[in-house]
Amino acid sequence: MAVTSDPNATTNGTTGDGAPITPDLSAFDGIDFADAEMHDVVIIGTGPAGWTAAIYAARADLEPLVYMGPQPGGQLTTTTDVENYPGFPDGILGPEMMERFQEQAERFGTDARYGTVTHVDFSERPFRLLVDEETPVYAQTVIISTGASARYLGLENEQRLIGKGVTACATCDGSFFRGETVAVVGGGDSAMEESTFLTKFAEKVYVLHRRDELRASKIMQERAFENEKIEFVWNTEVVDVLGENQVEGIEVINNETGETRVMDEVTGLFLAIGHTPNTDPFTGWLDTDDNGYIITRPDSTYTNVPGVFASGDAQDHEYRQAVTAAGTGCMAAIDAERWLAENGRVEPESARTASQPATAKP
Amino acid sequence: MADNPNVVTLTDDNFEDEVLNADQPVLVDFWATWCGPCRQIAPIIEDLADDFEGRAKVGKLDVDNNPKIAQEYGVRSIPTLLFFKNGEVEEQLVGAMGKSALAKKLEALSGQPA
Numbered sequence: 001m002a003v004t005s006d007p008n009a010t011t012n013g014t015t016g017d018g019a020p021i022t023p024d025l026s027a028f029d030g031i032d033f034a035d036a037e038m039h040d041v042v043i044i045g046t047g048p049a050g051w052t053a054a055i056y057a058a059r060a061d062l063e064p065l066v067y068m069g070p071q072p073g074g075q076l077t078t079t080t081d082v083e084n085y086p087g088f089p090d091g092i093l094g095p096e097m098m099e100r101f102q103e104q105a106e107r108f109g110t111d112a113r114y115g116t117v118t119h120v121d122f123s124e125r126p127f128r129l130l131v132d133e134e135t136p137v138y139a140q141t142v143i144i145s146t147g148a149s150a151r152y153l154g155l156e157n158e159q160r161l162i163g164k165g166v167t168a169c170a171t172c173d174g175s176f177f178r179g180e181t182v183a184v185v186g187g188g189d190s191a192m193e194e195s196t197f198l199t200k201f202a203e204k205v206y207v208l209h210r211r212d213e214l215r216a217s218k219i220m221q222e223r224a225f226e227n228e229k230i231e232f233v234w235n236t237e238v239v240d241v242l243g244e245n246q247v248e249g250i251e252v253i254n255n256e257t258g259e260t261r262v263m264d265e266v267t268g269l270f271l272a273i274g275h276t277p278n279t280d281p282f283t284g285w286l287d288t289d290d291n292g293y294i295i296t297r298p299d300s301t302y303t304n305v306p307g308v309f310a311s312g313d314a315q316d317h318e319y320r321q322a323v324t325a326a327g328t329g330c331m332a333a334i335d336a337e338r339w340l341a342e343n344g345r346v347e348p349e350s351a352r353t354a355s356q357p358a359t360a361k362p
Numbered sequence: 363m364a365d366n367p368n369v370v371t372l373t374d375d376n377f378e379d380e381v382l383n384a385d386q387p388v389l390v391d392f393w394a395t396w397c398g399p400c401r402q403i404a405p406i407i408e409d410l411a412d413d414f415e416g417r418a419k420v421g422k423l424d425v426d427n428n429p430k431i432a433q434e435y436g437v438r439s440i441p442t443l444l445f446f447k448n449g450e451v452e453e454q455l456v457g458a459m460g461k462s463a464l465a466k467k468l469e470a471l472s473g474q475p476a
Contacts, residue, residue: 070460077398095398114406116460132462163439163456172397175426176438246436268438 013282013304016290023284027119033128033136033348039065040345041336042129042139044117045278047074048322049312049329050145051101056333057143058108062340064143064333066105066112067131073098074147075275075313076322078169080197085322097322122285122305125346140345141307141336144282144294145329148275148313148320153185157241158269165247168271170194174201181265183208183250185238186272192220194272199229206266208236210255241269277314286310293317301332307343309335368411370421374430380421382449387471388419389464392435392442394426399457400441406461410468417472447471 012020041057041064043050050066057064071077079094088097106112115135121128126138150168152158158166167173170184174197182202184195187209195205207224212234214221224230233252239260240251249264277292287295287304294303294310301309311328313320370380372390381388391407393400404422411420425432425440435444435451445453445467452471455464 071399071457072402073398077402079398093398095401098398099401114409114461132460134462163442163454164436165438167439169399169439172399172441173439175394176432246438 013284013286013288015288015292021284023122025121025123027130027133028121028128031130031134031136033138036128036136036138036348037065038126038138038140038348039063040140040340041065041143041333042067042117042127042137042141043143043145045069045074045145045147045312045314046072046102046112047076047098047145047147047312047325048101049147049314049325049332050074050143051098051105052326052329053143053145053311053333053336054105054110054112055101055108056330057336058105058110060333060337061109062333062337064105064110065137065139066110067115067117068112069116069146069278071149072114073102075149078171079193080171082322118281120281120285122282122308124349125307126348127307138348141309141340143301143329143332143336144279144286144303144308144310144314145312145325145332146278146281146314147325148277150271151274151276152271153238153273155238155241157243158238161241161243161247161269164245165243165267166241166269166271170197170270170272173268173270174198177202177268179203180267182206182268182270183238183263183266184270184272185209186274187211187214187216188272188274189216189220191272192216192224194270195230196220196223196227198270199227202229202268204265205230206233206263207231208233208238208252210235210237238269275313275320277317279314289317291317301328301335307336307339309339366408366411368415368420369408370419372421372423372428372431374428377423377428377431380419381446384419384446386417386419387452387468388421388446389468390444390446391420391422392425392432392437392440392444393422394424394440397440403441403459406464409461410464413465414468414472418468445471 040062043066046068054064076094081091083091115131118133119130129137178201181204183206185208198205235256242249250266253260279292294315309332311332312325439456443455
């Protein structure tokens with residue numbers, strides 16, 4: 001991966017095959033940056049990575065600005081008990097944990113705002129950001145901690161019925177399925193957690209897995225196997241979701257025999273088939289792998305754009321834990337602080353401000 | 363909970379009066395106390411209620427205490443946001459959403475810019 005020696009020069013990002021993509025700057029047309037706020041560190045995203053970066057950057061007196069994104073608190077807000085975060089021997093609820101992270105970040109002077117960074121211009125410093133497609137912000141450094149979102153199967157009828165029986169959040173939506181039969185798709189820890197959780201409400205929980213063995217951890221598997229309401233359906237994939245306004249069944253295929261059948265007792269379909277990184281706004285700027293995960297320089301959070309750092313699940317498809325995300329968030333804040341100390345701050349080039357005549361700024 | 367006086371607490375009992383018979387567009391936030399994403403967007407909902415005071419109504423309906431209305435509108439995910447105008451559902455959004463996107467929809471329904 002190319003990291004140029006000139007701290008203010010950038011190169012276009014590449015995806016897994018190494019082909020550069022030209023970034024799309026059209027969203028910036030007509031946006032006037034003349035009065036845009038300037039910040040030393042802008043942190044995008046508010047999972048454990050973003051808030052930890054904020055805690056460290058705030059304590060370094062960088063007064064970080066945090067945009068909380070479309071799902072403030074991130075994936076942990078859709079979980080129940082977090083039992084593996086050190087320091088909480090009795091476990092802690094995911095949403096509560098994220099509220100505590102935020103409190104700690106704000107205590108040291110983090111400026112946390114609602115809003116989603118929808119577009120970026122990393123062509124030169126200071127970087128230009130657009131919040132909710134309209135509000136311009138300048139950043140000397142950027143820490144990306146946008147995380148990942150639940151993946152869907154991509155079936156047309158599945159998309160149509162999201163919120164009407166199709167969901168990727170058992171903890172949010174499980175109680176709507178009291179006494180009903182639901183299906184969970186997936187074979188990892190989250191599939192086990194969700195199916196076990198759903199037995200509190202549902203009469204019956206099918207776990208559909210495309211293979212004949214699980215990749216979930218032993219302890220999570222055992223909990224699910226011991227649960228009488230859970231039935232595993234192996235080598236099986238969903239091919240269609242049935243129903244007009246509500247889910248009224250699913251069509252599945254056994255990928256060994258090729259046999260399809262309709263499970264018409266299923267009124268809820270819960271997806272737990274992994275995640276996709278939320279890195280679309282950075283396409284063309286940052287190097288990513290085939291799946292869109294941002295590539296960072298080994299043993300650091302440096303991206304291919306100097307001054308832009310990436311942390312958490314947006315750059316980690318391997319570990320994806322709250323504690324590892326917090327760890328890389330901390331690294332990103334330290335990397336940003338040191339990089340800024342070495343490379344200094346840059347004034348905006350006023351001639352670049354939107355399409356209007358340039359006015360000199362003091 | 364809705365401490366903000368501009369956020370109407372909706373129930374199975376007052377839904378018809380407050381939402382269906384309202385003379386303004388109404389944004390209804392279906393939520394529950396145990397729903398993490400719902401808690402996180404609560405401040406956005408309160409902000410919108412303040413910003414649109416007099417032009418649109420913003421209400422919250424706790425799905426645990428008011429299962430009838432939630433069921434009637436087929437709500438099976440929360441947060442779900444329903445936009446009503448003249449007693450009809452104009453739009454349904456599922457999951458957390460940015461404030462500006464919600465504001466734009468309310469603006470369109472209330473027929474005048476903020």
